[in-house]
Amino acid sequence: xxxxxxxxxxxxxxxxxxxxxxxxxxxxxxxxxxxxxxxxxxxxxxxxxxxxxxxxxxxxxxxxxxxxxxxxxxxxxxxxxxxxxxxxxxxxxxxxxxxxxxxxxxxxxxxxxxxxxxxxxxxxxxxxxxxxxxxxxxxx
Numbered sequence: 001x002x003x004x005x006x007x008x009x010x011x012x013x014x015x016x017x018x019x020x021x022x023x024x025x026x027x028x029x030x031x032x033x034x035x036x037x038x039x040x041x042x043x044x045x046x047x048x049x050x051x052x053x054x055x056x057x058x059x060x061x062x063x064x065x066x067x068x069x070x071x072x073x074x075x076x077x078x079x080x081x082x083x084x085x086x087x088x089x090x091x092x093x094x095x096x097x098x099x100x101x102x103x104x105x106x107x108x109x110x111x112x113x114x115x116x117x118x119x120x121x122x123x124x125x126x127x128x129x130x131x132x133x134x135x136x137x138x139x140x
Contacts, residue, residue: 001047001048001049001058002047002048002049002107003045003046003047003060004017004019004045004046004047004048005019005020005021005022005044005045006018006019006020006026006042006044006045006046007026007027007029007030007041007042007043007044007046007067008030008041008042008046008057008059008083008085009030009033009034009038009039009040009041010038010039010041010080010083011033011036011037011038011039011128011131011132012131012132012133013083013084014083014084014086014087014131015041015056015057015083015084015085015086015087015131016033016085016086016087016088016089016127016130016131017046017048017057017085017087017088017089017105017112018030018089018091019088019089019090019091019092019105020090020091020092020118021091021092023070024091024092024118025091025118026043026044026091027043027044027067027068027069027070028070029089029091029123029124029127030043030067031067031069032124033124033127033128034067034077036124036125036128037128038128038131039078039079039080040065040067040077040078040079040080041057041058041059041079041080041081041082041083042057042058042059042060042063042079043059043063043066043067043068044060044063044068045059045060045062045063046058046059046060047059047060048085048107050107050108050109050110053109053110054084054085054110055084055085055107055108055110055112056082056083056084056085057082057083057085058081058082059079059081064076065077065078065079085112086112086130086131086137087112087113087115087127087130087131087137088105088112088113088114088115089114089115089116089117089123089127090103090114090115090116090117090118091117091118092116092118102114102115102138103115103116113137113138
């Protein structure tokens with residue numbers, strides 16, 4: 001099991017891992033997805049573990065269903081403790097082009113599609129549509 005500076009939410013058994021530096025908007029994006037029906041897994045610190053060829057995310061024990069609303073405080077939320085990661089998004093700085101090449105997130109032997117989304121609008125809707133399979137994630 002490996003700790004990551006990330007947040008994660010789940011929709012229909014499928015999780016998105018939200019990577020980013022402190023202050024990049026991980027919690028804000030998680031909150032937007034929760035408002036659309038996603039379940040919190042963890043905010044700011046999560047653990048990743050490979051199981052049977054898939055990658056799973058679980059919350060850091062100290063988070064206990066808590067999520068930060070920047071500038072307001074930390075709030076307790078219903079949450080789940082384990083879900084398969086099907087998508088990775090990064091809020092770190094990266095050059096933006098109209099049709100960028102897809103990135104791949106690798107953890108051990110597991111490879112998952114990664115999208116660099118910093119500065120792009122409507123990303124919560126995009127992630128929601130991917131996780132509910134209204135848009136298709138191309139296999140890695």
